[in-house]
Amino acid sequence: MSNELIINSTQEGERIALLQDKRLIEYHFDRNDTNYAVGDIFLGTVKKVMPGLNAAFIDIGYQKDAFLHYGDLGEQFQTLAKWTRLVHSGKAPVAHLKGFPRDAALEKVGKMADVVKKGQQMLVQIVKEPISTKGPRLSSDLSMAGRYLVLMPFSDTISVSKKIVSRAERERLKRLIASIKPDGFGVIIRTVAEGRDVAELDRDMTNMVAMWEQLYQNLRNAKPNDKVLGELGRTSSMLRDMLSDSFDAIHVDSQELFDELRTYLQQIAPDKVDLLKLYSGKTKIFEQFEIEKQLKTLFGKTVTVPGGGYLVIEHTEALHVIDVNSGNKSNQQSDQEATALMVNLAAAKEVARQLRLRDMGGIVVVDFIDMRSGDSRKKVEDTVQQIMARDRAKFTILPITKFGLLQITRQRVRPEQNIITTEVCPTCGGTGKITASILVTDEIDLSIDELLVNQNHAGLTLYVHPFLHAYYTKGLVSKQMKWYLKYYKWVKVVKDTSLGLTDYRIQDERGEDIELHSRAAELNSLQDRDDETDD
Incomplete structure (x- = not known):
């Protein structure tokens, strides 16, 4: 694969598309104006303690105060x-934290009001970006993610990803x-470290460790609500988390971003630098790799399933x-159960x-389409x-109910990606009306x-709908030829x-568009005025 x-x-920012066998699997839009990303660490100020929620609202400079629950304070x-x-x-x-004295671990069941006070300044890390009307979700259990390891200050534990199943390998890594x-740091060993x-x-x-030292330097001179350590950009973080031997290429259409990613790859994976390629084709990069077409077909309300359904x-x-x-798959199998299973497997x-x-x-x-057989439902669940x-987000899947419903919970840390796939009619401009x-x-x-007469152009090129093209160019003596006989100048259609x-x-003859004062636009304007008068 x-x-x-x-x-x-x-x-506005970088559009990032992950393709597997030429099919779009992930799409992200990393906006330039976003200052609150998962992993960013801020020097926040406690604005309000909410005993009823056992939480506090923290000011980190966002328009909505961020939310910090007692359970996210960390031991x-x-x-x-x-x-x-x-x-x-x-x-x-x-x-460094070597020899730094530690206080007693925080009780797992306690009250926020006993731990933090209004106006207190504290280091907090974003674990969920602002979504809808809600502010960011925070944690004080800080961590810094690398490609193979996650560093945790004020801890001594070494833990290994559960996805590394070999006991010998787990012991070797530890x-x-x-x-x-x-000293003074704990470590989580990620799956890719195997x-x-x-x-x-x-x-x-x-x-x-260099990131921690940077945080220390920034914190010394930080003001309330300042970002003291920023997470990598969406592009770099995807490379950090996903770069593997199965990667074939990384295509970038910006020289600046190419240089940035090249430097980053030299740090984390020097053997992968050759995968990075600067795209310089005349066609837009998303058009060249047929991503625009996939975006239009995959983000609508209705999505076609490959093979039918x-x-x-x-x-x-x-x-x-x-x-x-x-x-159209309803008649392709001999019985209803077989049809339901075939469609459901493709849909899954x-x-x-x-x-x-x-x-x-x-x-x-x-x-899902109703299935009577328990084996059929199990096949769909397993699919x-x-x-x-392969999803990096945490998720839980429950068995299909007798009503054919499958329930899934999936970790939400960023706003959902949404692309408008409907377009404004180019003829009426969305008004629903056109001139005759x-x-x-x-x-x-x-x-x-x-x-040709008043402005004395030497020649013109006319771009029209295919119907009009036929009207002007077909016939024994076409409309196009009549123009030539009248003006002695050629109009290419x-x-x-x-x-x-x-x-x-x-x-015009130089290939530059000529701005026209359209009579149709004037007629539209007059018609709109008449409509307003009638109202």
């Missing part, structure tokens, strides 16, 4: 709070990390609902893909589980006469399928 990362730089919150005060006041001369881990040697792990550890996806305030329909794969593609989180209910196993189409030829004739029936454009 091949993986390709396609990155399109725009004025070493008191130690972190003390270290923060000492660093901010200039009383902690070094960044021994290696214990030999290079700095099989890596000590040099790679040590390089990753060095990078994370379709999904109807609805979003509500509380949950997402996906309805599975058989479409597309559902898992859609969750990841749209980054849908929270509760998702999938209404969803198998495809979603019979007038368009008269208008074109007047424009041609004005440009070109068909353009992107134009509406009443639309046209004209270019």
